[in-house]
Amino acid sequence: MTRNFLSIFLLILSVNFVASQGNLDSGFVKALTSFAIQLFQEVTATISDNAMISPLSVQSILSLAMYGAKGETKLTMFDTMTYSNFKNVSYETVEKNFKELVNNFTGSRALVMAFKIYATNLFQISPEFQQIAIDSFSSEIESMSFSYEDTTPEKVAAYINAWIANKTRNRILDAVSPYQFEKLNSTRLVLVNTIYFKDNWLIMFDSGATHRDKFYINAKKYIMTKFMVKSEDYLYAKFPELNASALILTYEKSPMEMIILLPNARTGLNTLKQNLQTIDWNSKSVKKRFKITPTDLKIPKWQFEFNIELKDYLKNMGMLLPFSELADFNGIFESLDNKTNSKISKVIHKTFINVNERGTEASAASVMTMEATSLTLNPQIFHVDHPFIFMLRYYNSICFIGQVTQF
Ligand SMILES: *[C@@H]1O[C@H](CO)[C@@H](O)[C@H](O)[C@H]1NC(C)=O
Numbered sequence: 001m002t003r004n005f006l007s008i009f010l011l012i013l014s015v016n017f018v019a020s021q022g023n024l025d026s027g028f029v030k031a032l033t034s035f036a037i038q039l040f041q042e043v044t045a046t047i048s049d050n051a052m053i054s055p056l057s058v059q060s061i062l063s064l065a066m067y068g069a070k071g072e073t074k075l076t077m078f079d080t081m082t083y084s085n086f087k088n089v090s091y092e093t094v095e096k097n098f099k100e101l102v103n104n105f106t107g108s109r110a111l112v113m114a115f116k117i118y119a120t121n122l123f124q125i126s127p128e129f130q131q132i133a134i135d136s137f138s139s140e141i142e143s144m145s146f147s148y149e150d151t152t153p154e155k156v157a158a159y160i161n162a163w164i165a166n167k168t169r170n171r172i173l174d175a176v177s178p179y180q181f182e183k184l185n186s187t188r189l190v191l192v193n194t195i196y197f198k199d200n201w202l203i204m205f206d207s208g209a210t211h212r213d214k215f216y217i218n219a220k221k222y223i224m225t226k227f228m229v230k231s232e233d234y235l236y237a238k239f240p241e242l243n244a245s246a247l248i249l250t251y252e253k254s255p256m257e258m259i260i261l262l263p264n265a266r267t268g269l270n271t272l273k274q275n276l277q278t279i280d281w282n283s284k285s286v287k288k289r290f291k292i293t294p295t296d297l298k299i300p301k302w303q304f305e306f307n308i309e310l311k312d313y314l315k316n317m318g319m320l321l322p323f324s325e326l327a328d329f330n331g332i333f334e335s336l337d338n339k340t341n342s343k344i345s346k347v348i349h350k351t352f353i354n355v356n357e358r359g360t361e362a363s364a365a366s367v368m369t370m371e372a373t374s375l376t377l378n379p380q381i382f383h384v385d386h387p388f389i390f391m392l393r394y395y396n397s398i399c400f401i402g403q404v405t406q407f
């Protein structure tokens with residue numbers, strides 16, 4: 001499968017716990033899902049090639065940065081991440097819930113999340129920001145020189161990439177390029193988040209049964225690709241209001257689950273995507289709609305990596321101020337004046353996915369650079385032979401979501 005012929009659209013959604021099961025606040029969980037779907041729609045509206053993003057990774061570094069922001073900049077970030085749309089979600093709630101989430105990941109056998117902050121050694125990090133970064137996000141903080149006298153863009157990029165490669169078991173390589181540190185001496189802060197997930201399916205596919213078959217990229221046109229097949233009991237649900245049906249695949253060690261959302265029509269993907277928000281994916285009623293159903297399952301294998309600069313997408317979603325010269329990130333460094341003020345310059349995002357007979361391996365890295373301001377009996381047929389959406393969920397809630405459009 002060459003990359004050019006593969007047009008799978010994946011979205012890693014937030015890891016969401018259903019209120020009844022998780023220790024997370026329901027408003028926080030809903031904000032993660034809401035931001036995830038919005039970012040997915042925003043990104044997929046402009047890219048038709050393969051793509052995968054991890055909204056959770058993106059939202060976690062944006063949230064961390066938010067605690068260094070002040071005034072309107074902080075409010076804008078809170079609003080754009082949709083926290084303000086939900087009852088009882090405050091800055092304190094967000095911090096408390098990320099702490100819970102990161103701790104939960106740390107105790108998980110299949111899912112790993114890590115944070116790192118590289119800060120300029122020109123200033124002292126403020127104690128408040130440092131405390132939130134370490135206590136709530138379990139971030140490592142390293143003070144370093146971004147001066148041309150001490151280093152080069154190449155060295156800085158290689159240094160950060162080595163950390164990311166280590167945390168993603170070498171699945172995310174060369175996340176940042178030296179070109180992103182062109183303005184090296186105005187770099188103030190680099191915030192990094194990584195997520196790594198690997199687990200086997202609870203019910204593996206038999207590789208001997210995998211065979212080439214047709215995947216319809218539109219109503220009539222198809223391409224040949226490898227399909228995995230299995231006749232088993234799966235959790236299956238119809239979503240007539242979305243003109244789609246859905247199936248859940250579960251994993252061996254982790255409570256993660258993958259949800260495949262298949263439009264009824266071969267050309268139904270865009271409509272499905274537009275209507276994703278009409279379902280409350282965190283609700284118990286959605287969960288109840290999935291019934292154990294004997295199913296004749298046929299699903300393609302896929303693998304690719306993807307990278308994207310998210311700045312313009314985030315700006316389209318309303319996050320303008322934090323990227324502008326008027327940004328106020330005076331909470332990051334200790335300062336009595338505004339000499340230490342910074343703005344977000346880039347949000348680089350890179351992901352990897354591999355879905356095969358054994359299971360799933362998915363990984364993501366987000367790198368935010370901040371720089372100085374200028375300054376039934378009949379088996380249910382479920383043949384995934386045309387564009388579809390899938391999600392990976394952790395504790396009943398969306399964890400990863402994606403879309404496959406062509407090969
Ligand atoms: C993660 O959260 C779930 C749901 O609340 C809980 O059952 C599980 O024990 C937690 N795991 C860790 C390691 O905290």
Ligand SMILES: *[C@@H]1O[C@H](CO)[C@@H](O)[C@H](O)[C@H]1NC(C)=O
Pocket residue numbers: 087088
């Ligand atoms: C919001 O918080 C109040 C007070 O703690 C509580 O009574 C209420 O049930 C909460 N609402 C939601 C939607 O969580």
Ligand SMILES: *[C@@H]1O[C@H](CO)[C@@H](O)[C@H](O)[C@H]1NC(C)=O
Pocket residue numbers: 165166167169170
């Ligand atoms: C990551 O770094 C740790 C500590 O240096 C090392 O033990 C581990 O093998 C590294 N992992 C990878 C995948 O490079």
Ligand SMILES: *[C@@H]1O[C@H](CO)[C@@H](O)[C@H](O)[C@H]1NC(C)=O
Pocket residue numbers: 148185186
């Ligand atoms: C960074 O370096 C460039 C040239 O190397 C110089 O023109 C610029 O003034 C420097 N900026 C700062 C903030 O030191």
Ligand SMILES: *[C@@H]1O[C@H](CO)[C@@H](O)[C@H](O)[C@H]1NC(C)=O
Pocket residue numbers: 243264265268271
């Ligand atoms: C639902 O999909 C069917 C094809 O299966 C199509 O004929 C119909 O127009 C779709 N309805 C909506 C509301 O999109």
Ligand SMILES: *[C@@H]1O[C@H](CO)[C@@H](O)[C@H](O)[C@H]1NC(C)=O
Pocket residue numbers: 326327328330336337338
């Ligand atoms: C620092 O910058 C912020 C935002 O631009 C502004 O509101 C504030 O008055 C400035 N503070 C000082 C001491 O200049």
